[in-house]
Structures are given as structure tokens and as C-alpha cells.
Amino acid sequence: MSIPAAPPTWRLVDPPRPGTLDVPEAWAYHGIAALERVVGLADLGHDDFPPRAVDLLVGDLHQEHLRRHRLVAVEVGPDAPGAVPRVVGHGVLTLPVTDNRHLAVVRIAVLPSHRGQGIGSAIADRLRRVALTECRSTVFAEVEFAAEPPSGAPDALAPREGDGHVSADLPGMRFARRAGLGLEIVARRSVLEVPLPDGVVERLATDAAARAGDAYRLHTWQDPVPEAWVEQLAALEQRLSEDEPNGGLALEAEQWDGQRVRIEEAKRAERGQGALVTVAEHVPTGTLAGMTLFIWDADRPEFTEQESTVVLPEHRGHRLGMLLKAVNLREHTRLRPDTRRISTWNNETNAPMLAINVALGFRPAGGAAELQAPLADVVPTRRLAG
Template sequence: MSTDTVTIEELAIPASVDAPEAAAFAQMVDVRNAIETHLMGTDALNYTARELLPVYQVQDDEPIRLFVARVDGRIVARGILSWQAEEGASASWAEVEVLPEYRRRGIGTALLDHLTAIALASDRPSLQADAIHTRPSTGRRIEPPTGFGWLSADDPGVRFLLGRGYRLEQVGRISALPLPVDPALLVRQRAAAQAAAGDDYRVVAWTGPTPADRVGDLTMLKTRMSTDAPSAGIDYAEERWDADRVARWDRQLADSGRERLTVAAEHVPTGRLAGYNELYLPADRRRPVTQEDTLVLSEHRGRRLGMLLKVANLQQLAEVSPSSPMVTTFNAEENRHMLDVNEAVGFAPIGYEGAWKLTP
């Protein structure tokens, strides 16, 4: 497919970063990093090709197709179409990113039109989009139905999606925590959180793959993460997690070269896990750490377990990787409780993510 001098093509997912066809994938990752660094004003969300490749390779659980736009052979934009593998899931997700110097040439529109045509022809015609946005400061406020957070109508991504019939459903906050955190603060917060939790809860931790005796609980927690996390008006089906999927997820982590630190809260009377928190460490410990899932099951909330989990994992991180400079994380703006926990240990906003839905 071509528009003027723009060529859009689907990018093959290489078997490894060392395969001959991996060169184009690596170029795509460089383009991704350049775009998001420009948007955020920081490279805190950058990844290497090795770290991202396993995300695209695990097609059984999270199918994904990758497209690029080229101008004179150079990759200048990327488009991602993904969906859930679960039966009954009806939504597709589209993501389009264009290098700043190539915007306003119809490249983003051509990519989004291409993704839209594929989605509408599938059995997942409900189209949704995620997009990174600059921190809002001026301009007309675009607010989601949740009533939490806002984006600026002056933001290029906001203008692009509104102009193509999308409606903002949710605003996510991207936060960063500079490291190290004052150890005394973490000790105080952990002691207060443990006192609130009481003797019925204890912290357990592991590094890397999921221990065999925790796989059963983790399948339940991961399933609940897909339904309990705030999703506003976004269509999202319950994820199916079993032992095989946990094993694939653990292999994906190993293939990425990253290390996962997990802290969980065990409900002592039952021996079952009531919540968990994850930190992902890059191989280069001078780069930022990403905080992924944090979940406390609804039946165990109100006992400050969220604070207990986050602080305990930050203490573990300080021991394992004292050279790590920062932790980044994403949270829905309406998830005020978790934002309160983050802010109490020093997280501050560095950017925002919009969750959008194409209106009929």
C-alpha cells in the first residue's frame, strides 16, 4: 500500500535479535524510542530490541501485528494492531506513532486507516487506541467520562484521534520515582502498613520465574488483574491464565534479558496470596526499572496491603540493584488509592496515556 512516497508494510517478527530480518525490527524500536522520548521529554520509557521482541513473539496469549511506514526506505512511523485471544473478545487495539519531523504528511492517517480496515474485517471490529501524550498545561480540556484527569486539545495526538472519530475514555498517569528512596521512609511506611495489615498477612518474595508452589495463586491473581484494574469504558474481556500461560510469561521475561522482582502478600490463615507487586529490571542496571502489576484482591482491601507490597519491593530493589536510577509506572487517574500510595513514597507525574474508543 502506498500514499505518495509513503510505503506501508507489515513487519515480520524475527525469531531472534540476531536473525538477518531483525535489522528492520531494531530500526522500528529506535523509531519508537525517538518518538516517545520526544513526547515525554525523557528516555525513561525506552526499551532495547531484545527487551521488546518477546512481547511480539508470544502470539498465543496476546496476538499482535506490526506495521511500519517508510519514506525512501527509512522507517518513519509504526502501527500496531493487537487483540485478546480469549473467546468472545470483540475489541482490537490500534496504536500509531510517527516521527515528529514526518507528521502532518498523511502518514499517521494512512497507517490508522490500514489498521482500521483490518480490524473491521475481523471478528473484533470494536476499535480502541492507546496513545502517549504530553503533560497537559494549556489548551481546552478534553476529559474522559470517568471525571478523572484530562488531556489538552492542543496535544497533537489528541487532535489526531479526535479528528478521526475517537472518544477519550480514560486517562492514565505515567509516574517516575527517582532512586534511591530514603531507607528510613521505607522502613516507616512498611512498619505502618504491616501494623494495619496485622498478623494475618505476611510478605513473601521471589526473583525471576514463578515458584511452583505459587503458580496456582498467580493464575488467579493475573486473571483478577484483568478484571479488577480500572478500565473505564474500554472493552476488555477477562484474561485466561493457567499454568502453561504462566510458564510462557516466565520464558518471555527470560528471553527479554530482564529480571522480575515479585513481592506478594500471603493471607496466613489460608496460605493463599492476597495481592502482588512486580518490578522489571533491565540487564543494564543504570537504566530505569518498570513497575508493572500491583493488585490487592478486593476482598482483602482496606488493610494497607498496597503500600506494604510496594514498599517491600522497593526495599528488595535497593538490595538487588542499588545502581538503578528510577522506577516508572502507569496508573489510571481514577485509581486514587494507588496514586496515593505512589505519591507517599515519591512518585511524580512525567506524562500521560490516553485510552480511546472509536465512536460508531
């Protein structure tokens, strides 16, 4: 006689989307943020990247360029009146609006204590159906990891293009590959421990400035972007998305204009974030040749993210990438002396930018597997054991 399966201890919920975090209806945003912190500590050994509740809500309230469909798994049990549901798993389907309208970007996370119960599979299958109704054709996902395995390790999986390896035995990799996603490229996370020894940044900036010569003039600011530069800064962001090597990923260039720059500034302000930008002006033409950007959370003084860095092709070969980063880092040290870690990401195929980061002192600190598949080839996932 077969033993009946135990009833599930969780259920899927479409969470409410309030206009503020200061209401009971914001329970899911607080729950997702708490879950992501536990997952980050368990899987990566740090909580540098998990989004805060405010990050999640601001992103959902600004859908000009990305629409999001969220789903949470909550614990089932005797509910006391007014009890807040406990989030044990969540998924988000991100749908680009102004470009890459073929993409369905998926993120799924489950508490380590609740893995192996079918939560991730149920969320994935529900989001897959939503992507189908949205007429998307390609699924994209990332699996972050704490350390890269040696290339000769039995579980080391190489991407279709570029360098780097990822363990095929990671729970997220097993899940994604069982669903039909393939590993396209590996992105490297690098961390710079700051402050650097006295004189290092100044030496790098001076050497790079000597190579650049008098043809370039630098400008540095915090938000907002001066009106005179906003459209050119948007053009640099778009050029970055056009030029960044992405292997076989089915990514189109992002569409940027001054309005999108202003929207990103507004989102940072609503999240309580700061930004520091350094640009290189080509003096003979008065146009911007390159830029670099730091972003930080005001309530996390110990950590900063190094975001976009780009130099236009016609201005490469003058060490502008190093000059921009060194000068921005020098100003960052003055503004945020309590920062201890700066983190950045590069595709392993982007050798020139990796070389600049290594020269600055960034060290490898894990990375992310970037996976994709035609949506038609993504299969309903089965419950993973273990």
C-alpha cells in the first residue's frame, strides 16, 4: 500500500505591490529582502549583493524600461490574526520594455532550509507560462558562485565562449541545466580592498594622465548629471551595451537617452543611493570620450559597487580607462573614507577591462554563470532531490 504524500508546507502567492514600505501590504518586499540575505550568506559567504526591501519596491514602481512579475512562496500554517506571511521562496520575471523585447530574465531563490521541496520548480513553471503569454522567445538567468573550480576539477563546467569555469554541481546550476538552459559565458566578480597603500592611486592616475596628454580633460560629479552632459552620458551607456563582449548571449544593445539617465537618478535617490561619476572630455571637440561610475547605498558605508566604465573606440589606446578609474577612486576615497570593499563585474571575455582592474589591485572573488535557452526549449522542471 502506498503512503500518501505529505501535503506541501508552502503555497504560491502573487504579492501585493504597495506604494510604500510602511504599510502591512509591503510584507512580501521585506520577506524577499530577508530571504535574499540568508541565501547570499549561505551560498556566497557574504551579503554584499542582496537587495534591500527599498531596492525591490523602487524597481517595481519604475517600470519605464523593465516590467517585473513577482511570485512568492509562503509558509503554510496556522495563521494568527494579523500574522505576517513568511517568505520561503521567491521568483521574479523581468521583461525589458524598450529593447530586448524577446528576453525573459528569471531570478529564483529558495531558503536553504526549504530546498528540495519543489518550491523552485513550481515558481519556475509559473514564470515560464507568464513568459509565454508575453510572447518572449529567450530565457536568461544567472547563477552566482563563491569560488571558481579549477579547470581540471571533475565538476568544472566551461562556457561555450570565453574563459572561466563554474561547478556543475551547484544547486542553481543543476536546476537551470535540468530546465534546459546552457552556459554561455562566465562573469568574474572582483573585489578591491580599500584604502590602498599611500601613493598607489596617485601614481596610477599620474602615469595614465601622462599617456592621455592635454587632449583630454576630466570632470567628476555626484548626482545629478550636469545638463550639458546628460545626452552624451546616455550615449556612452548605450555604447557600453553595444561594445561589451557577451559571447553567444542573445542580447541587443540597450536604448539610452537623457530621459533614461534622469530616471536612473530618480531611482537612486528613492533608494537612498549615491553615485560618483568621472568623465573624460575630448578637448578639441568638446565631446565625452569615456566615463566611469560608482554607486553605493548610503546606509552601507563599508561597500561600494563599481558600475559602468566605457571608452569610445576612437579614443582607446590613451590609457583613459585607467585614468578614469584611478581619478574616480581617488575622489571616492575622499568622500567615503569608511569604505572597505569595492566590487565589480566583468565578463571573462573582456580582457582589456580585466587587465585594468588587476592593475588597480582587484582580486577574483567568485562570479556568475550566465545561461540562456530558447523559451520553447525550456522544460517544466522536476523536483530536485537534496
